[in-house]
Amino acid sequence: MAEISVSIAGGESKQFSEGIAAADAIKDLVSNKQRKKIIAVRAEDNIVDLTTPLTTDVELQPIEIGSPESLEILRHSAAHIMALAVKELYGDGVKVAIGPAIADGFYYDFDREKAFTPDEFEAIESKMAELAEARIPFVRKVVAKQAAVDFFQKAGEEYKLELLGEIESDTVSLYEHSSFTDLCRGPHIPDSSWLKVFKLLRVAGSYWRGDETRPMLTRIYGTAFFDQKELKKYLTQLEEAKKRDHRKLGKELGLFTIQDQIGPGLILWQPRGALLRKLIEDYWKDEHYKNGYQLLYTPHIARQDLWKTSGHLDFYGENMYSAMEIDEVKYQLKPMNCPFHIGVFNSTKHSYREFPIRWCELGTVYRYERTGALHGLMRVRGFTQDDAHIFCRPDQLEEEIFNIIDLNLHILKTFGFDQYDVYLSTRPEKYVGSDEHWELSTSALKHALEKKGLAYEVDPGEGVFYGPKIDIKIKDQLGRSWQCSTIQVDFNLPDRFEMSYTGEDGAEHQPIMIHRALMGSLERFIGVLIEHYAGAFPIWMAPEQARILNITDDQAEYCEQLFGQLRLAGVRIEKDLRNEKLNYKIREAQLMKIPYMLIIGDREKEEGLVTVRLRNGKNLPPMRPEEFIEHIQKECAQGICPE
The missing domain is CATH 3.10.20.30 (Beta-grasp domain)
Structure with a gap:
């Protein structure tokens, strides 16, 4: 041998x-x-x-053990062990679909006439523990595709047969685990005894392949770790995440609502939420103005031909809403703002001396999302992108990307995000444009990241069809990652729309276009902010900074005078002059996460003071209204301009 x-x-x-x-x-x-x-x-x-x-x-x-790869292998294997446990407990009445590892655990989708409930978790977990103790090996077999088809056909596993039908190879890999055989690439743990620390978490309905016209399956979620302490830490984090859920807090704090009568995935901003959004938008506009951007406003619909020229109908059509007819011409809701900004560019001639041109817009777009994928503010059908497009010459590309990164990190820091992961996504299999352009743009992104001194990971093949990109995933207070910021280089649209400028040589040249969004979408970003701060926003972005609370009706007149004075000074203030006990009113204000409560009794009325109570229960010394105004203004300035 x-x-x-x-x-x-x-x-x-x-x-x-x-x-x-x-x-x-x-x-x-x-x-x-x-x-x-x-x-x-x-x-x-x-x-x-x-x-x-x-x-x-x-x-x-x-x-x-302890590496991210090892955790993914453990969790993928846990999904198989759970599937075996379910099959042994409930027999042939259950068909299996898919069961991958995910960011914080695993799941498996099952087809069962009666949907699974959390009441069945104890029995499933007990069976999983029994299987783990049995040290059952994972056995990989490479077989002819037809042999796998015959096997799953005999077993009546229609979902596996559909997956097999999409595989072009003549051979496939199967994993045997006791009586359970799955279509799987692997890898897996050597045997089931490696699974010692696990927990089933919740169930959810899930359409097969995410298609609402296909069967509804039951998805059982779980997680697994190598260490019991890590599981305990994760479960504690889950409980904290429930308290911070932006859907729950959004309702309690009166920020937004979603109503079936209006439509799923469509946000109704309530007064407090609308004010929060205004504060964020105003800050965003001010920062962009300081950094040389000009503001644009564009329509919500356009002729369908525009989306044909841009390529969105070809590459993005399934995410666009159906066309409507106006004056016998087809129009569609916009899924992107880019073609409109190009329209502004092409409305006049340009010289090389004008570059770079930086245009920004808080542009509302509409994209189709399946009902099952909708999730509060995080996944919606109508949302506002903090969009911008930079048009520049090739010699300006790297510096412009560097400037975008600089502005991006500054804005994220202002909102309290200084932990993030950076990814450089490279050319996918299906792409447009020349290899030369791809190499130029990828190199510019890479050099800008290195110039900024940012550590990054290369994400091979995950660029968009028209160019490479930088993605920044911010981390919240619980250490969870959220995709928000993206920077994309595009040679495709300038070519499709025949964009040009007059160069120093007098000839016509094509500009380079950079797409970028720093928050991603306002809806999603605000959802992340709510959960990051658990609804207790920093003073500069709190929709209600202070609330006046009187002890008795004797102070009502002074409270009204105080309310007018503070509001004129720019303090976002409300008043609660109801004939209720003070402790009750304080408790309500605390539940609304209001930073300051101004307690007004006879002493405050007589001496022209305010007693300031913080939302954490502590008190500041009594002060004059002018001192309180100065205190708030100073705190706001510190928040908007972090060290």
Whole structure:
């Protein structure tokens, strides 16, 4: 039998018989202590099971417990173990669909006449624990596609058959785990005993393939960890996340509402929410003006031909709403603002001396989202992008990207986000434009990130069809990531719309277009803000900064005078002069997360003072109204201009 050379990254190689399992090779290459931590290996850029036979010279990189890859493998395996438990408990009355690992756990979709409920979790978890103790191995088999079709046809697993029908390869990989066989690429844990710490969390309805015309399945969510402390920490975080849920707080704080009569995914901003949004918009506009941007306003609809020229009908048509006919011409709601900004550009001739041109717009767009995907402010059908487009010459591209990053991080910091992950997304398989343009734009994005000193990950093939992009995912108080900011370089639209400017040489040249959104959408960003601050906004963006509370009716006149004085000074203030006990009114103000309560009794009335109570229950010393105004103004300035 032939021999192969196997090594661990950075170590010496050894000779083994061809076909040796990765686990057996590792025994001779690492210490016993390290070997117990290895859950899988990376070989030639692929992560594979420890049971994988090695057939060529290879350098192995161990995947050890505690790494992100190891957690994903554990959770994917937990989904299979849960599916086996469900099949053993409920028999042939359950059909299986898909069961991947996700960011914070795993799920599996089941087709059962009676939907699963959390009441059944105890039985399923108990069976999973029993299976884990049995040390059942995960066995990978590569079989002919037709053999897999025959197997799942006999088993009556119609969802697996549909997935098989989309696979072009002649062979597929299956994983056997006791009596459960799944269509799966893997990798998996060596056996079920590695699953020790897990918890089933919730159920949800899920249409097969996300299609509302297909069967409704039951999705069971769970999570798994290697350490009990990590699970406890995660469950505590889940409880905190429930308290911070922007849908719950949005209702309690009177910020927004969604009504079936209006339509799902369409937001009605209530007065307090509308004021919060105004504060954010005003700040956004002011910062853009300081940074050389000009404001645009554009329509909500356009001729369908515009979307044909832009390519949106070809590449994005399924997310656009149906056309409407006006004067026998088809129009459609806009899913993007870009073609309108190009229209402004093409309305006049331009010289190279004008560049860069920076235009911004808080533009409302409309995109179709399936009902099951809608989620409060986070996933809607009508939303406002904090959009901007920069038109520049090739020699200005890198500097413009750098400036965008600078403004982006400044604005995020002002809103309290200084933790984030940065990704550079490169050319996808399906793209438009020349390789030269892709290389130029990718290089410019990369150099701008390096010039800024930002660590980033390359996300291969995840660029948009017209160009590469930078994505910034911010982290909230609970450490959760949210996709907000994006910077995209585009040579495609300038070409499609025949954009040009007169160069220094007197000839016509095509500008480069940069798309960018810093918050992404106002709706989603405000949803993130609500959860980040648990509704207790910093003073500069609090829709109600202070509330006047009288102790008895004797102070009502002074309270009215005080209310007028503070409102004229720009303080966002309300008053509660109801004939209720003071403690009751304080409690209500605290539940509304109001930063300051101004308590007015006889002493305050007689001496022309205010007693200031904070929302955390502490008090400031009594002060004159003018001092309170100065205090608020100073705190606002510090918030808008963070150190």
